[in-house]
Amino acid sequence: MGRWEPNARGRLEQAAMELYGERGYEQTTVTEIAKRAGLTERTFFRHYADKREVLFAGSAVLRERLVSGLAEAPPTAPPMDAVAAGLQAASAVFDERHAQARQRQRIITANPELRERELVKLASLAAAMGKALRARGVSEPAASLAAEAGIAVFKVAFERWIDTTGVRAMGSFILEGLAGLESLMAGGRP
Template identity: 70%
Template sequence: MSRWEPNARGRLEQAALELYGERGFEQTTVADIAQRAGLTERTFFRHYADKREVLFGGAASLQEALVSTLAAAPAAAAPIDAVAAALGTAADLFGERHAFARRRHRVIVANADLRERELIKLADLSAALADGLRARGVADPAASLAAEAGVAVFKVAFERWIEESGERDVAEVIRESLAELKVVMAGG
């Protein structure tokens, strides 16, 4: 193996998803992932803390993008509309990654510990959005409710999107899901 390999992170991600799909998450080791990617375990640990982080490594980027978009929303925007604007940012991050997202979701759904980690990630995202709303002057409980509702919309929309063919933009599915929530809240 050479000392430096291009796209090591992407290769590790691809190898991990292949192995998780073939063997299952629990039966796959870091050594297996590194070997499949044609890299060393040391290279793996330069990119990821453990084999779970291959699946959750983008959580911080997603949270950062959503919070910064929330902060940039028009001051007059209602809290849920500011959250909706933030959620629209997800389209930029998931764009051409439909197949990856679908495979990732299947691995997570098949493992209780990974489902728990996913819920923690969503709770962290909700807390960050609520903090962002409070920074915009939205008082509680409105800030917490809008953030939690936004994360629920994101979760439902994301699951709908990965079950589809991938032809539609995730932002479109998020907008539809938000519209459905507003209908439900209006008593429709």
């Protein structure tokens, strides 16, 4: 494939994921990724700041879905219901990419630097949700607590979802997580 052919970003992502799976994240270079994709290093850097960002490029879309889903909840919805709406809106992104999400998570889990970057991403998502809750008039500390609880539910739901065969939608795991959290808050056992 020539470098002028379409979908350079997708080709770079596919090449990176293949190489990370074959050789490991640490042993893979940007040069190898670009070569596997049939592109140049310069093209790689037009799309990604570094090889780590191939794994985290979807963070902006995820944040947008979380925040917009939360913002679109009815104005009278309690904070956790608004958070639930954001989580459900974001979960739709994943259902079409189960195999890719599973592969991505294996790569991240195998590398301490990437695990740290994943935690930074989750903290950023919680901050964005907290800001969106405050914009809805939710005061502190309720806004931050609801946002952090939502991200905890998301994290647990995601881990459970990638451990499945992909038959169930991620949204069902989110609903289970929210129900479990509610049960815990009520003093029960999930």
